[in-house]
Amino acid sequence: MSDKMSDKKVNRRNFFKIVGAAGAAAGVGAVIPRGTRTAKAQKSGNGRAKYDVSPGDLDDYYGFWSGGHSGEIRLIGVPSMREIKRIPVFNKDVGSGWGITDESKALLRGRDAGDTHHVHGSYKNGTYDGKWLFVNDKLNNRMARIRIDYLEVDAILDIPNIQGAHGLFPQRYPETKWVVLNSEFQTPVPNDASNKAAFNNPQEYYGMHTIVDAEKMSIVCQVMVDENLDLAACDYQGKYSMTTSYNIEKGVTISEMLASDYDYMLVFHWGKIRDALRQGKYRMVNGVKVVDGRKGHSDIALRIPVPKNPHGVNISPDGRYAVCCGKVSPTVTVVDLEKIDSAHDGKIKPEECIVAQPYIGLGPLHTTYDGRGNAITSVFIDSTNVKWNIAKAIEAEKQGAKAKEKNPHIVDVLDIHYQVGHIMATMAETKEADGKWLVSLNKISKDRFLNCGPLKPENDQLIDITGEKLKLVHDSPAYIEPHDCIMVRRDIIEPKVQDRYDMFENPLAVTDNSVVRNGNHVTIKMTATAPVFGLQEVRVKQGDEVTLIVTNHDEISDLTNGVAISSYNINFVLGPFQTKSVTFTADKPGVFWVYCTNFCHALHLEMRMRFIVEV
């Protein structure tokens, strides 16, 4: 380890030199009239991309990062790597009132912890349509949908019969009607007292490939298999979804999960799933249609053997290849998707779909693409990003062991800092992969930032991939733990994002202020227009149940009002024309100030009203 460390120190010094050169080449410090400086990945003097985004300039890409433990999604501008927004999803966020308002509580249904890993956008014809984002919750087995016009969650779906909701991927063609979600942990099905005989029999634990209707946010069906299901991908033809499995052994300990020499990449045949549903070949478990995808029970899933305990599966932007990362094996497996039909029809063996198994390095986890025939794979143990040529790997495989030995597919190996998980290039999960930027989401930052105690940030490194060599240009600390991200061209997202809410989309929208009592329930309807609330005083009785509904009537872009009730643990904000409500019991008698929490006006501090709870 210590040798490795000192290697990295050398690399670290090199890194500073590289940045110095890039800065000079990009004309940092030169006076360029405002408006002409753009953040476009324009060619600078040395033929490489420019990553410096000057004050007043905008980023070229919307980066959507999962937040890991935080349960949120983060919006990062690329290439500046500036955090622009956080989108609360499975978490509680006082900054917006998520998890506090009635509307968000109705979506969260009592849980405000999550574990987001995989964010993906909705597609049309193989590229993003800018309509929705989807994200998994590994902790509580949920999937959330984010509407891009407001960049807010509009639906959260609970998925029964699964644990460890992990790999998620939307249909890419012709458009996103389905989203698939994998269960990483095998469990009894159903996993309740009615099936208690299965608790002590791991052979009776199953994995599920859940298919969700993207529009309705409801479950179409679940395909039950013996294997666990890890990462997920959909093809570019709307025919298949695929996943890796690292526990075909049905092991319950690490050594059991590593017992077999191989595991599977499973390819689910959507036509056959539809047939099973049409023919009524399913059973209902907890209200969900469960289709049998087990080996020997149906031919819905094709099982391609891959070296033991693989991890990520990613499809090349031309739609031709699925690359499955070895993790325990230092190789990746390249599967030719044009052969899947023949394998599914039994004309060739599943393993005959494999066209290359090139050496990459120790611990390959995830692969991304530059759109020019190259793949870039993250390598965890080596702490590298490895750029390799797909055609050359396939060619060497054809020529045999001697040709392979020389590793002709390797284009470049970049040291990263350190221990990379996911890796993603701009637009790389679409047919429009543009090969401009790469982000390496490194789990360990070690010595890259000011020491901040035992818990250090992660390190999201920005890499210029416009040239032959991978070029590291920026380190960005990240709070634990954004597993994955996508980077979407700005022209796809920007036109859809609204500056204000559609007031009457919410049936609760308040136009007139009122206080109405019905038994011991009091409904307060109030407007907020900076710097005044529509009511100056409200009186209720101790023990009343109170619903406070507030609409922001400021139509000016970004004029946000906050509504907080002192000592009542209530705090939320309202964007222009937005309505939110909160229901609580007025259990403490006294005078409580309702105040605006968001600086809205020169008289912001005076924006308050009395809430009097009488005895």
Ligand code: K7E
């Ligand atoms: Cu590799 Cu959950 Cu995508 Cu993390 S998973 S790294």
Ligand code: CA
């Ligand atoms: Ca295994």
